[in-house]
Amino acid sequence: MVSEGLRLQVASKWQESFRHLNRREPGISGLVTFSQAWNIAAEFLRPKDIDVPNDRIYNEHIKAAFDTVNRAKRLPVLLETFIEDMRKKFSLVQHDVNQFMAEYEASQNPQIVTKMLYRVYTYKQVWSPPEELGSGLLSAYTRSFRNNFFLTLPTSFSGAFRALCASTLPSSDALPEELNAEPNLWYIFNILGLTERFEGLIANVGYDYIHEYILETCTEQWAEPMLEGVKEKMSKQIIPWLLSIYGRGDLHSEEAHAMLQSVAPKFEYHINKTLCTLRTREIFDIIIDFPDSMGALHDLKECLQRVDQRENLVDALRKSNHKRLLHPGADTKLILSQYVATIKCLRIIDPPGVLLFKVADPIRRYLRERPDTIRSIVANLVGDDDSGDSLVNENEPIHPLQQTEVEDYTDQQWEPDPIDAGPEFRTNKPSDVVSTLVSIYDSKDLFVKELQVLLAQRLLAINDDDTEKIDGERRNVEILKIRFGEAALQVCEVMLRDMSDSKRIDTHVQSQLPLVVHPTVISRHFWPALEPSDLVMPGQFLELHNQYALEFTKFKPDKKLRWFPHLGTVSLEIELEDRTVEAEVPPLEAAIIELFSQQNEWSIDGLVDATRVPDKTAILKALLTWVNLGVLREESETTFSLLEVAGDVPVGSREPIHRPTAAEPELPHVVSIQQQQAEQMRMYWKFIEGMLTNLGALSLDRIQMMLKFAPGYDRSIEQLATFLEAARREGLVVVRDGIWKLNR
Incomplete structure (x- = not known):
């Protein structure tokens, strides 16, 4: 039950409201006046079809009606009625929007969206x-209209609006003043709330424009820096485009410039990110093209300072190296x-060396497993690399091998490691290329021994x-002394001295007994081991050897001479019945043709017994040399x-077998470092067993x-593992879960 007091309170308020609406006039004359004003104002505001002619004019009569409603404090209620009427009439807008969108989807013409x-x-x-009703009423109307408009938009409108925004972007050669061809369009965007609602979409249109421009102009263009040119392009094209959006068509609006302060850095970041991504994708080829790709390297360095993509660069380069470089076919x-080239490029991009440290590790491990890595490095150091590409710049000064850096925390210029440096970053960070190559291995002794083998x-x-x-080799040794130290190359000095002594010995022997033999006499204890051979030189060659040895x-x-008859070359002049054949051949070929001077026909087995060379393939190869020279015939x-x-070839005899022209004579067969190490490791098999x-x-x-x-054991654990793996393949040991045992 409602209390009497509450009933009286409600009745009192109702009477007060009635008097207010009646303008405190007698009877209901004030209420009638208010009702008439309400109807006039409501009819004036009521939304109508814009295609129907409408003489809507805000005159004194309309203004008086709104004043009456306002004095009665019913203007907010009138606005609510108007907004509800507008919602009901919004079907007119809905119909037009659907019609324009259907037309756009059929033609994909963004100008249709403009018309819509x-x-x-x-x-x-x-x-x-009317504006005279106050900004509050207009703001409420704008919010309501935008909300209803957004509800009418189909899902395909985002793509259509994106296409429209993209169509307003300038061409590559457009001038800034040409960007304001449709200033009202951006104003309409703001009035309808599209700029605010689709701000991200508009930004993406600009991002895509930048992305496409960078791909079009910067791809595989590495010689000159491109970043500044792209930024200049943005300042001339994108910035005015952004001003036309946020300046509502006024390029000189201070408000627009203020708003642009928060937008422009995002576009500049996108430029750096897009160019950095492109150069990261091209980094392997950029390194191949070094030093002609310096411009791209400087761009990448600058971009990485603004974009956190260092790990992406490391991952991309490591994957490219694994796919295109670190495989048996390379x-x-x-x-x-x-x-x-990777070392040089990454030092430009990242002087502290963190990126190089992360990228180089797989390459170093792979090179360490290749048996010819040391030989290739050494051959390049002494100028014996026939590829024409030197690993070391000849113009760079020669420095001794640098040792591992040790942290000096008392240095006032000391700086901490970069934040993305690993815990082992400073364990080995030599700065020159040669030191970096030598540091692939734990000790430089391997390089010194390989230098000895190659020099021999x-x-x-x-x-x-x-x-x-010989003088050239002496100069090489002097250069290598600077890098490896004099003590490490003492054996090389002995070898060079042996060459001079050998010349003096040969001059003395020739003065006592002129011979056609000119051997090179070397010291057995200082030269690397030479591969032995069972070859016995027959006839005059053996006699010449004995004469020379006697005089020596x-x-x-x-001293006593020990001959290596399979090394060197022999210049021959072979006199036949109708011709003389001159040839310079290896000793085995000379030995075989000497045997044919003793008898006219030989079998391969007979030549094997006579020369004591068990390799029938080598014998056959030597025979074919003389067949191709027309000295022998294959029966x-x-x-x-x-x-x-x-031309004296009997009927039915076999045609000579031709082979390609002989290549350059091979270097003498000196026992390689790997072979020496393998033989030395065999000495320790009894200990292991x-x-x-x-x-x-x-x-x-x-x-x-x-x-x-x-x-005397000084082998590394990697060398021991290699030896045990070889023993496992021979069936001497077995391994399971890292535990080795004899194979019983």
Whole structure:
């Protein structure tokens, strides 16, 4: 039950409201006046079809009606009625929007969207309340109109609006003043709330424009920096475009410039990000093209300072290296060349070396597993690389090998490691290329031994009268002394001295007994081991060797010559019945043709016995040399005979087998570092066998630790692992879960 007091209170308020509406006039005259004013104002505001002629004019009569409603404090109620009427009439806008969108979807012409927005803008202006009613009423109307408009838009409008915005972008050669061809369009965008609602979409249109422009103009253009040019393009094209949006068509609006302060940095960031992504995708080819790609490297350096894509660059380069470089089909020289180029490029991009440290690790591990890596590096250092691409710049000063850097925390210029540096970043960070290449391995001793092997091969291949090459090797050794130190190259000095001593010895022997033999005499203890051979030189060659050895013993009574008859070259002049054949051949070929001077026909087995060379393939290769020179004739697959008269080929005899022209003579066969290490490791097999017999299965670390007690053992655990793997393949040991044991 309602109390009497509440009933009286409600009745009192109702009477007060009635008196207010009646303007406190007697009777209902005031109420009638208000009702008439209400009807006039409501009819004036009521939305109508804009295609129907309308003489809507805000005159004194209309203004008086609104004043009456306002004095009665019913203007907000009138606005609510008007907004409800507008919602009901919005079907007119809905119909036009659907019609324009259907037409656009059929033609994909963004100008149709422009017409649609002009049409909606016309509705907005025609239905708008008079400005005299106050900004509050207009703001409420604008919000309501926008909300109803957004509800009418189909899902396809986003794509259509994106296409319209893209059509307003300037062409590559447009002038800034040409961007304001449709200033009213951007004004309509703002009035209808599209700029605010689709701000992200508008920004994406600008981003796409920048993206396409960078791909079009910067792809594979590495010689010159492109970043500044792209930024200049943005300042001339994108910035005015943005001003036309946020300035509502006024390019000089201070408000627009203020709003642009928060938008322009995003576009500049996008420029750096897009160009950085492009250069990251091209980084492998940029490194290949170095130093002609310096411009791209400087762009990438600047972009990485503004965009956090360092890890992306590392991942991209490591994947490209794995796919295009670190595989069996790539030549070791090519891998080394790309590695050196990578070092130089990444030092430009990231001087502290963090990126290089992360990228180089897989390349270094792969090169360490290749057996010819050391030889390729050493050959390049001494100028023996025939590829024409030097790993070391000849114009750079020669420095000793740099050692591992040690942190000096008392240095006032000391700076902490970059934030993305790993814990082992400073463990080894040499700055010059040679030190970086040598640091692939744990010790420079491997390089020194390879230098000795390569120098031995080059010296033994020099003719006795070619002193310029010996002087060239001496210059190489002097340069290498600066890098590796004099102590490390003492053996090389001995080899060079042996070459001079050998020349002096040969001059003395020739003065006592002129001979056609000119051997190179070397010191057995200082030269790398030469591959042995069972070849026995027959006939006059053996006699010449013995004569020379006898005369040498007279000159050096405390020394004895040990011949390596399979090394060197022999210049021959072969006299046949109708011709003379001159040839310069290896000793095996000379030995075989000498045997044919003793008898006219030989079998391959007979030549094997006579020369003591068990390799029938080598014998056959030597025979075919003389067949191709027209000195021998192949009688059968295993028999050859001397061809005294050219063209004297019996009917039914076999046609000579031709082979390609002989290549340049190979370097003398000096035992390689790998072979020497393998032979030295075999010395320790008995130790390994004994500990596996007595102690049972052992881990690799335990075997390595115990081998250190063996006399002279200085191998790394990687070398031990390689040896044990070879023993496993031979069936001597087995391994399971890292534990090695004898194969019983």
